[in-house]
Amino acid sequence: MNDRDFDPVLDELSTWAGDAGPLDPAARHRVRNRLLSTMEVRRRPLWERPGPRIAVSGLATAAIAATVLVAVRDDGGTDQGTATAKPTATADTRQPAMRPVSARTVLAGAAAYERKHSQAPATPPRGDQFIYTKEIIKETNQKTGETKTHVDEIWRSVDDSQRSWIMEIGKGWWSDPPKKDESSWPPQDWATLEKLPTDPEKLILSLVPKSGPNDKNDSLAGITDQEWSVVHSDLAGLLKLVPVMPEGLRPAAYEALSRVPGVRTVPDQKDAKGRTGVAITYKDPTLPKGVTSFGGYFIFDPKTYEFLGFKDDRTSGDGAKKKTYIQLSYLDSWAITDKVKQRP
Template sequence: MDELTRVREWGTDSNGPSDQARAAARTRLQAAMDEESRSVASRGRELSRRLMFRATLAGMTAAAVGVTVVVARGDEDEGESTPRLSTVSATEVLLRAADRSRTQGSDLPPPRNDQYFYTKTYISRTPVKGGRTRTWTDESWMSVDGSKPSLREEYGKVHNDPPLGEHEVRSPPTVYSELQKMPTDPDKLLERLRFGQKGSPEADMHAFFEGCMLIMGPRVMPPGLQAAAFEAMSKLPRIRLDYDDVDVAGRSAVGVSYPEVDWTFLFDRRTYDYLGLRTKGSVPKKVGKDEWVQTGWYWETRTLQDIQVVDRIGQHA
């Protein structure tokens, strides 16, 4: 019996999703794990990202992109069987997502540094050129401040992560008191996500990347921070709508991405709830002594279906 099986026996989840939901749900970031060995482009600042996902930020394109998509609109309380349709921009989608975030709030308590984030994540991976879609259901227990060992499941495999080193920190932070120091004014938050750089497409790429890192978690956001992050992203001049046909746990999603960054925020087309992220990834293959090529390109969708603040590994709520 493996470690995760023993862990799961400490507590059961009888209200888990159906097999159909497990097969449909997933979001977009895990491919960045496959690119961990490659450095992330940055200007002068290298922050420790241990236990965090990474992505390779490619070069810039010159032309600005303006894209709109037809998105379902309708008041569910009105019982409309057929939603009204309206053409919206990427900026409007993010602003509506920010409004939705403020309306919903969070029912999670601020975590103590000695606690854990329990997460249940659903992943699907589909080859770009077509083929069988693979799916996983991963459960993990991550130390809030990194001072304790964590148990992390990735693609069904269990990893026992040691505590962070004495001078290592996570960025963006997972410690609640540090998150409280982040501005909820979208202009100030965008400046921070740009690391103080202004007026540069490259700085905006870094800001979008950092926004993805902040939203993906796992972390408990102080009031208004997630909404401010969506509003900050809405101010980037080259954001665009993408992947408007993605199905996330049976919900049709519209995406917001940035040129040359292979990550896309996914939102429910009707409610603008944040659903997760999607990424394009590949499998590295060694072709020489020191030469690697990227093969087996795929689309991956990863969605966080459950997050709880717990006291120990094995606890679910």
């Protein structure tokens, strides 16, 4: 691999300010895709790939250097809880083990649930509006057992023409629109979302990087591990960061996710409300051992396959000062607003 392949990434790193706000989740997985495209010798070279939008961050250099791709949700102000100790499991309190179920079954069920219970808004968001989300995160320090609850409120510009307000673990900052030669994934813009295929196979193929103008990407058979990693990251970003979609797109994304090699189920996972569900996660063969892929765990009801929330890891510091957290989160509400920081 030629050192020049790193030049675009290094140039961007050199311009990052040390006192800037941290990476938001969308920026994290876009940075990851940029690194994947420059660090790996691929079956076919990247061509015509939408340019990732790179957020400025004082934590970015460390995050990228370690390829830390934990999915920390966009966070708001915090309401601190009290430290609680985990109860010891006993024969009386232990939940009965779930029967084994495949990722394809869970995600097909999730798609069916979405088709039955969700619908597109009567009036789609305009480009000059904002998507407001309110999320709840319960974060537990794995060493001390201390749990804090964060209430997160975010306003994202629909067409990326205006500044968005992003918060993460109690720290908020303005996210500027992408530059002229940059684009953003996942899109919030309705017209862009409507162009995404609602057929799961076509949706996957639309996310595979092209090698040239005549590359039709017409088969799943030739997709490499590296390309599957990018596809998974894009699908996870779409499902995690876009609360409102055109009809049929979210079910298609679930079904597409089920076809990614390495996606598997993990039974008996607790969500932020204490409910026991079955989780979907991804073992990325392109990442170093111990590094978590973007997306964490998607937790579903084991009977209805209703989506319950996320489970993610977060680390801070290093060496003796390194701390590890488990985050359980869910979307409390969302709305379309005319102004940033306008509550519905």
